[in-house]
Structure formats: structure tokens, C-alpha cells
Amino acid sequence: MRRRSLRSRLILLVTVAVALAIAACAALSWFIVENQLIRQLDQSILEPEGKGDQKFLLEHCTSDGSPDYHDMATLLRADGSTCSLGSPIVPTEEDRGACEGSGGEPIFRNGVTRDGEAVRVVTLNFGPGVAVLEARPLYHIRITLRNTAILLAAVAAVGVLGAAIAGLLIARTALRPVGRLTKAVEHIAKTEDLDTRIPVTGDDEIARLSSSFNAMTTALAGSRERQKQLVADAGHELRTPLTTLRTNIDLLLRSEQTGRSLDPQAKERLLVNVKAQFAELTTLVADLLQLARGDTDHEPHVELPFHEVVTAAVERARLRGAEVVTELSPWYVVGGAASLERAVLNLIDNAAKFSPGGEVEVRLDGGRLTVRDHGPGLPEEELPHVFERFWRSPSARGLPGSGLGLAIVAQAVAEAGGEVRLANAPGGGAIATIRLPGTLMRRSETDKSV
Known part of the structure; x- marks a missing residue:
């Protein structure tokens, strides 16, 4: 089964929600109208009667009723006998209970006459052992309620249709940015044009x-x-x-x-x-x-002693002929030992290359590693480019190297969550600085001490 589009689902949702709301309001309105009409009918039945009306009822009522009267009234005696004006009203056990009381609350109910006509009945105590049942036909109320139901149904249908149209307009307006986004994605998938941009309006x-x-x-x-x-x-x-x-x-x-x-x-x-x-x-x-290598395609990161990594890199640099003096204090970081050692070695090799015969100073203190040479340094305008791939200073064109060493340093340090920069050192030469987040002690040792 094919799934509906987002637009059709949104239209359907709005239409169904509005339809349910209209249906609930229509049903509530219908019940309110019905209740009001019944209440008005009950009030008309309960209008006070004069003594003449009571006397007329006693003198002219018959056991079979008199069809010449539109209004209906039936006297019900305790023995179950009846005497009626108009069509006789069929009494109930509840009505018989009114014969025994005097005064009391009226009894309201729907009933039928002996001819089967639906009526609204109000029962009152008429006197000792006698109750009177007065009724009015429900025909006109039912016609009014039926017409009301038809009118409410028509209003509901118009409302649902309006809701569907409104839902369509709302869906078109609300999903227009999504449509632009979809077209952009399809365009990129088809043409591989990554310069495509979507206009951004608002902050939703x-x-x-x-x-x-x-x-x-x-x-x-x-x-x-x-x-x-x-x-x-x-x-x-x-x-x-x-x-x-x-x-x-x-x-x-x-x-x-x-x-x-x-x-x-x-x-x-x-x-x-x-x-x-x-x-x-x-x-x-x-x-x-x-x-x-991608950003996630690197060796597993573990907690390691960075000072030992630096020591290993210094030993390798010395084997290559570099003169390195060190001043290292403990520092533990989370990263890849091989990539960090390669980064430190590249910095030392780079410093040794620009200070032939001179010492390279390597210091580690509080997560700050510095590698300083005593060479000519770099022009200030070249410093922003030193970590770019294949970039080489014009003064270093004749020296060995590919221009990738410092780019590898920047990548390795970034993978470990640190930062690296190169600047001219006071008094001549250049100084490279690496800052890595870490601690003075292993975390396991810190946990034990706590």
C-alpha cells in the first residue's frame, strides 16, 4: 500500500480535526435546542389553571376521551380508572404514585396517547386519590429538531469542506519551504552541484x-x-x-x-x-x-602519558642527528600515541631543518608543549599559511620536505582536542606551541586518591 504524501496527510489531519470539532459542536447544539424546546413545552403545560378549568375538566371528561379538544388531559384515580379530555393519555406506574400524594413535584416524561401519538406528559396531584395528566403533542418539536439536524449537518458539511480547502492552503503554504528543500536535494543528487542554496526566512x-x-x-x-x-x-x-x-x-x-x-x-x-x-x-x-584519513578514521584514543610520547619523539629526532634539549613535566592526555608522536617529531624535524647546528628546545609544562629553534624565523605574512597542505616558505624551497609536515601536526592535534600555533620567538627563531587538554595524574590514580 502506497503511503500518502506529507501534504495529503496534513490536509487529512486538518480536515478530520475540524470535522470532529464541528460534529461535536453540532451535536451539542442539537441537544441544547432539544432541551430548550422541551423545557418551553413543559412550562406551557404547567401554566396555572383556574377553578373553572378544573370544573370543566371534571364535568366534560369521559373514559374514552373527546377528540374535539386539541389539548389533552386525563384524570387518573387511585383505582386505575381514567377520565379524559382529548385523546386519553396512557398512564404509568409513576403516574399512579402521584394519586397517593398531595401536592409534590410534577412528573415530567415522554409518553403516548391511546391512539399511539407521541406526547410530552406532566403529571400533578389533582386531589385526594386523583392525579391529572396533561400533555402536548411532540410532533412539532420533532419536526423542529429534524430541521435543526438537517441545518446543522449542512453547516457541518460546509465546515468540513472549508476545512479541507483551508487545510490545502495551509499545507501549500507551510510545506512550500519543504518543497524547495526537496527540489534542492533532488537537484544536488542529479547534478552534484553543492553550490545550491535555499533562501532562509524567519526563525522557525x-x-x-x-x-x-x-x-x-x-x-x-x-x-x-x-x-x-x-x-x-x-x-x-x-x-x-x-x-x-x-x-x-x-x-x-x-x-x-x-x-x-x-x-x-x-x-x-x-x-x-x-x-x-x-x-x-x-x-x-x-x-x-x-x-x-577522515576525522573518524584514526587510531583508538586512550589515556596516555604525553611526556613519554614527547620523549620517544625526541629520541627518534636525535637518531636523525638533531640536537635537542628537553624540559618535560608529566601530563596525561586522551589521544592516539602514534599520531601525537608523529606530530611532535615533525615539529622537531622542522625546527632542526631551519636551525642547522643549533639546538632545538623542547619544553612541556601543564599541557603546553613548545618547540623552539634558533633559525631566521618567518615573515609575519607567512605565519597564517604554515599549517596549509603543501605550503612551503619561499626561503625553504631548496630544503628537503613535502610541505605536509605541519599540516599533519595540525590534524593530529585537532584529533586530540587541542590546538597548535607557530610564531616568531623573542630573540630570533620560531616557536611552535601545542596545547592539549589533560591532567597532571592518570585518571585512575586520581580516582584512587579520591
């Missing part, structure tokens, strides 16, 4: 949904643009070592194919160059794989 739920949709498409467009840029930059960066590799290998092959052997030293230089290019390619591919 639809407006918030439109704003969220625009934010989502903006984020997706930015992500796709970054992916395109990454692929383009990667292709550009890979082209240089691959071209060099191909050139060197072509020289080696040509020397072998032509029988003109290269000078041993030249051949060694070519092979060393090929090895260096392979190493550069390996590093570049590893960096690209590191950056290509």
Missing part, C-alpha cells in the same frame, strides 16, 4: 532546517574542494621525484643498452640520487595517507 523549524541544509552543502563543497586540492597538490608534488627518477633510470638503462658504461663515481651518484628520490616518494606517500 523550517528556517533552521534550511540553514542546516545550507551549512551541510557548504561543508560538503569545502570537503570536496579540499579533496580536489589534495589530489592536485599530490600530483604536482609527485611529478618532480618521479621525473627525476625516470631521468636517472633512463640514463642508467641507456648506458647499459649502448655499451657506454658510466664513470663509477657518476653511476654511484645516480644510484644515490635514485635512492634519495625513492625515500622522498616514500615519505610523501606516507604523509598523503596520513592526511587522507
Whole structure:
């Protein structure tokens, strides 16, 4: 069974709700009218009678009634005998009880005459052992109630029709932004055009949904643009070592194919160059794989001693020839040990590259890690770009590197919930600062002490 559209369901809901409300109001109105008419009829029956009326009733009533009278009255005696003017009223046990009392409250009920006509009956005590039953026909009231019911039904039908039309208009107006959103989603699905935007008006739920949709498409467009840029930059960066590799290998092959052997030293230089290019390619591919990971595609985050991670990175940097002095205090963070160690190592390698022969100072205190070099520093206009992928300072074009090291640092620190910045240090050189949320003691040790 095909499910109804949101618009048809909204129209149906409004129509049913209004129809139920109109039906309830119509039924209530009908009962109020009926009650009012019956009350008016009872009051007309209870109009005070003069002694002449009572005498006339006693003198002219008969056991079979007299059909010449429109109004109906029946005297009921304690022995069950009756005497009537007009069509005789059929008494009930309740009416017989009125014969025994004197005065008392009148008895109101619906009844019938001996001819089967429906009437409204009021029973009063007439005297000792006698009760009088007065009645009026219900025919006119029933006609009025029937006409009222027809009128209310017509009004209800018009109301339901109006509710359906109003529901249609309300649905069209209320769902127009949803329709625009649907068309935008279908357009994006068909054309992959992430520049599509939905106009946002007001501050209701639809407006918030439109704003969220625009934010989502903006984020997706930015992500796709970054992916395109990454692929383009990667292709550009890979082209240089691959071209060099191909050139060197072509020289080696040509020397072998032509029988003109290269000078041993030249051949060694070519092979060393090929090895260096392979190493550069390996590093570049590893960096690209590191950056290509999604925000959720990272190693499991656990609580770890960040000072030990920094120590491990410093030892690796020293093996590469860097002179590093450290001043570390304990700090425990939640993150990935491998990615954080890689980030710290990249900062140390970067500092060592720009201060050849100089010391790299690494300090960790209260969750603030600083890595300082004593090189020339950076121009202020270049500082905002240092963490961009493949960005390299013009002064560093001749130095080894792919321009991805600091981008990897920024990604690793962000995954651990921290922040990183690079600035020129007082007295010369540059200083990189990482701030990571954490504690001085392991949480397990803190819980035990508590």
C-alpha cells in the first residue's frame, strides 16, 4: 500500500480535526435546542389553571376521551380508572404514585396517547386519590429538531469542506519551504552541484532546517574542494621525484643498452640520487595517507602519558642527528600515541631543518608543549599559511620536505582536542606551541586518591 504524501496527510489531519470539532459542536447544539424546546413545552403545560378549568375538566371528561379538544388531559384515580379530555393519555406506574400524594413535584416524561401519538406528559396531584395528566403533542418539536439536524449537518458539511480547502492552503503554504528543500536535494543528487542554496526566512523549524541544509552543502563543497586540492597538490608534488627518477633510470638503462658504461663515481651518484628520490616518494606517500584519513578514521584514543610520547619523539629526532634539549613535566592526555608522536617529531624535524647546528628546545609544562629553534624565523605574512597542505616558505624551497609536515601536526592535534600555533620567538627563531587538554595524574590514580 502506497503511503500518502506529507501534504495529503496534513490536509487529512486538518480536515478530520475540524470535522470532529464541528460534529461535536453540532451535536451539542442539537441537544441544547432539544432541551430548550422541551423545557418551553413543559412550562406551557404547567401554566396555572383556574377553578373553572378544573370544573370543566371534571364535568366534560369521559373514559374514552373527546377528540374535539386539541389539548389533552386525563384524570387518573387511585383505582386505575381514567377520565379524559382529548385523546386519553396512557398512564404509568409513576403516574399512579402521584394519586397517593398531595401536592409534590410534577412528573415530567415522554409518553403516548391511546391512539399511539407521541406526547410530552406532566403529571400533578389533582386531589385526594386523583392525579391529572396533561400533555402536548411532540410532533412539532420533532419536526423542529429534524430541521435543526438537517441545518446543522449542512453547516457541518460546509465546515468540513472549508476545512479541507483551508487545510490545502495551509499545507501549500507551510510545506512550500519543504518543497524547495526537496527540489534542492533532488537537484544536488542529479547534478552534484553543492553550490545550491535555499533562501532562509524567519526563525522557525523550517528556517533552521534550511540553514542546516545550507551549512551541510557548504561543508560538503569545502570537503570536496579540499579533496580536489589534495589530489592536485599530490600530483604536482609527485611529478618532480618521479621525473627525476625516470631521468636517472633512463640514463642508467641507456648506458647499459649502448655499451657506454658510466664513470663509477657518476653511476654511484645516480644510484644515490635514485635512492634519495625513492625515500622522498616514500615519505610523501606516507604523509598523503596520513592526511587522507577522515576525522573518524584514526587510531583508538586512550589515556596516555604525553611526556613519554614527547620523549620517544625526541629520541627518534636525535637518531636523525638533531640536537635537542628537553624540559618535560608529566601530563596525561586522551589521544592516539602514534599520531601525537608523529606530530611532535615533525615539529622537531622542522625546527632542526631551519636551525642547522643549533639546538632545538623542547619544553612541556601543564599541557603546553613548545618547540623552539634558533633559525631566521618567518615573515609575519607567512605565519597564517604554515599549517596549509603543501605550503612551503619561499626561503625553504631548496630544503628537503613535502610541505605536509605541519599540516599533519595540525590534524593530529585537532584529533586530540587541542590546538597548535607557530610564531616568531623573542630573540630570533620560531616557536611552535601545542596545547592539549589533560591532567597532571592518570585518571585512575586520581580516582584512587579520591
